[in-house]
Amino acid sequence: MEQPLGQDPIPVAGSLDKSKVLNVRPLRQLVPVFPSASNVSSFSTPQGAAPFVCAGPSGPFPPGVAPFYPFFFSPNEQSQQTPGGTTNTNASFGLNSPISTAVPISSFRTPTEGTSAQNTGSSRKNSRRRAQLQDGYSDGQNDNSQYYGIRANDGEDSSKSGRKNKSKKKTRNGQDINFMSDVDIDAMLNDMVSTYNLSVLDSNRQAHGNIEAVSCVLMVFDLLRRKISQVEESKESTPGNIRRPDLKAGAFLMTKGVRTNSNKRVGTVPGVEIGDIFFFRMELCLVGLHAPSMAGIDYMGLKVSQDEEPVAVSIVSSGGYEDDTNDADVLIYSGQGGVNRKDKESTDQKLERGNLALEKSLHRGNEVRVVRGVRDFSNPTGKIYVYDGLYKIQESWVEKGKSGCNVFKYKLVRLPGQREAFLTWKLVQQWKDGNASRIGVIIPDLASGAESLPVSLVNDVDDEKGPAYFTYYAGLKYLKPVCSTEPSAGCNCIGGCLPGNLNCPCMQKNGGYLPYSSNGVLASQQSMIYECGASCQCPPNCRNRVSQGGLKFRLEVFRTKGKGWGLRSWDPIRAGAYICQYAGEVIDSSKEKDSVGDNEDSYVFDAKRSCPNLEVLSGDSDGPPRLPFPLVISAKNVGNVARFMNHSCSPNVYWKPILRENKSEHDVHIAFHAIRHVPPMMELTYDYGIVPPESANGRKIDCLCESLKCRGYFC
Numbered sequence: 189m190e191q192p193l194g195q196d197p198i199p200v201a202g203s204l205d206k207s208k209v210l211n212v213r214p215l216r217q218l219v220p221v222f223p224s225a226s227n228v229s230s231f232s233t234p235q236g237a238a239p240f241v242c243a244g245p246s247g248p249f250p251p252g253v254a255p256f257y258p259f260f261f262s263p264n265e266q267s268q269q270t271p272g273g274t275t276n277t278n279a280s281f282g283l284n285s286p287i288s289t290a291v292p293i294s295s296f297r298t299p300t301e302g303t304s305a306q307n308t309g310s311s312r313k314n315s316r317r318r319a320q321l322q323d324g325y326s327d328g329q330n331d332n333s334q335y336y337g338i339r340a341n342d343g344e345d346s347s348k349s350g351r352k353n354k355s356k357k358k359t360r361n362g363q364d365i366n367f368m369s370d371v372d373i374d375a376m377l378n379d380m381v382s383t384y385n386l387s388v389l390d391s392n393r394q395a396h397g398n399i400e401a402v403s404c405v406l407m408v409f410d411l412l413r414r415k416i417s418q419v420e421e422s423k424e425s426t427p428g429n430i431r432r433p434d435l436k437a438g439a440f441l442m443t444k445g446v447r448t449n450s451n452k453r454v455g456t457v458p459g460v461e462i463g464d465i466f467f468f469r470m471e472l473c474l475v476g477l478h479a480p481s482m483a484g485i486d487y488m489g490l491k492v493s494q495d496e497e498p499v500a501v502s503i504v505s506s507g508g509y510e511d512d513t514n515d516a517d518v519l520i521y522s523g524q525g526g527v528n529r530k531d532k533e534s535t536d537q538k539l540e541r542g543n544l545a546l547e548k549s550l551h552r553g554n555e556v557r558v559v560r561g562v563r564d565f566s567n568p569t570g571k572i573y574v575y576d577g578l579y580k581i582q583e584s585w586v587e588k589g590k591s592g593c594n595v596f597k598y599k600l601v602r603l604p605g606q607r608e609a610f611l612t613w614k615l616v617q618q619w620k621d622g623n624a625s626r627i628g629v630i631i632p633d634l635a636s637g638a639e640s641l642p643v644s645l646v647n648d649v650d651d652e653k654g655p656a657y658f659t660y661y662a663g664l665k666y667l668k669p670v671c672s673t674e675p676s677a678g679c680n681c682i683g684g685c686l687p688g689n690l691n692c693p694c695m696q697k698n699g700g701y702l703p704y705s706s707n708g709v710l711a712s713q714q715s716m717i718y719e720c721g722a723s724c725q726c727p728p729n730c731r732n733r734v735s736q737g738g739l740k741f742r743l744e745v746f747r748t749k750g751k752g753w754g755l756r757s758w759d760p761i762r763a764g765a766y767i768c769q770y771a772g773e774v775i776d777s778s779k780e781k782d783s784v785g786d787n788e789d790s791y792v793f794d795a796k797r798s799c800p801n802l803e804v805l806s807g808d809s810d811g812p813p814r815l816p817f818p819l820v821i822s823a824k825n826v827g828n829v830a831r832f833m834n835h836s837c838s839p840n841v842y843w844k845p846i847l848r849e850n851k852s853e854h855d856v857h858i859a860f861h862a863i864r865h866v867p868p869m870m871e872l873t874y875d876y877g878i879v880p881p882e883s884a885n886g887r888k889i890d891c892l893c894e895s896l897k898c899r900g901y902f903c
Contacts, residue, residue, distance in 0.1 A: 518601055574610055632644060635829075641741070694849065835893065
């Protein structure tokens, strides 16, 4: 009897469910498994070191040897059935799993051929090649591309990834740097995850997700990834070591069961919407959109009579092969296999694995999820992955590729009636390149040059000609200085604050780390961020002055349908990225009502309000961040783009207070950062918050956000 589409096949008792093997490699590419011995540090094993141990991928394992992903569960566990009759591939996962059972981080890294001096250059070259993913690209879209990748010298056991390091003092750019030490990465991740509310990830939603579970997994992943990046960057870099915090965070969450949609399915994935974007392949794995972290074709086995045949469930087209991606509704996809690298001899592709699954899907007519990789213009080596919806394979053929070898080609056609995704990217890029005009533009630059990038005012909804008059101002006006009881002289970082410099007083206030990555993504989870200010000697482009550098994204103020004016971006925004600050006039909180009136359009930001749903991002579970004084900002008469950001009970933006060093005065600003990845042309919203009971005046405004968590009002 034929297995229904979207359900995992039930394996024969005692057999291994082959549909769970995410990526099959030739034997020559398998990585040897070494025991976790203290004296094992590389492939160049000295005399007397622990001997080489050979173990099958599914065990049994000798003492000290751990299984590696995706083989870290036994065939018996693999065959456990859920009440619904589907195979539960997450049987061995658990939110309470001890870190000692975690997948070794080194399972995502390939050891070098050797470690001798004469092989150093070739080893590094080979490590870079191994970093290339199977569809022909590398996940170079990390915060610092020079820091991330595959570790070149990686024969040491995985427990050393979190071991303590000795502190060393070095000189970098003329500055004495005391590098951070004694940081146990594994213990740090365990502590972080234990503070998060993961109740939405019960066993059912691990297997079958929803939008809440997907949002939770992606947020936790990115918080861990950013923290790992921040900690590792503060350590002294070792030649040949390239760090991959995305893989470390992903491996950790996989072992802890912090994932969703683990059961493969044909068609849509609950909680993942068309147009969603991802900056890391590991994100696709964690939410069940595309299981293999490297291969471009994901497939599963279905029962056909007494046999089992593979069908494709998703593909990732990211430019590694000779795909034709110019058409927004048609994709010509190249099969996998053959060698697509200059250092290897090319061969004909074979009708096996993913290629066979695509051929079977052509005849069955099942839907295939398509993820398109697009260029990340903020990172030359990076890609952004756009979920473009469901396609069907219309035809297939074989043709000669550029290498002269046979390549399988598959024509996929997008199903009608779906919201636009990739087409929106292409249209926005035409606006930015000047090849097409943005319809409905009222004013090309609402900021009149006050911002580093123009801010368009657009209305393609009705006849409204613009918002009420106000003066555009990009900063914050204090009517009188706020004196500090703790004066500061600022830092002496002439060339800019550098990671690991424990001598920097600004970094000391940020817990010993730079709060931002090199591309301006917020890594700190402290309730208050301390930026360099007027009393610091670092330059304007210092990494600790992110909120002082103006807009980083091309924003537009647009007319919404029913909510007045709103704000959105032409550019994709990654989670944690700085968007803008709340500009305006700081007013006396005791005279707030008299200053701005009761008009709901008064554009007031009140830092005393709390956002309970965003405690994990605020770094403070006891309400709003503790500021040196009650901060209330009015943007009614003077303000910037932030005054147009609408409220949502399920926002994609949150705020952080920024304290800048300014001698004997407090200089506090409010900076907005992305909660999650935001695709182009999606409205930017934040939670206006809840007024403390002692300050409530009984006024409530109806909320129009229409989110699943809508409170019905804000005040």
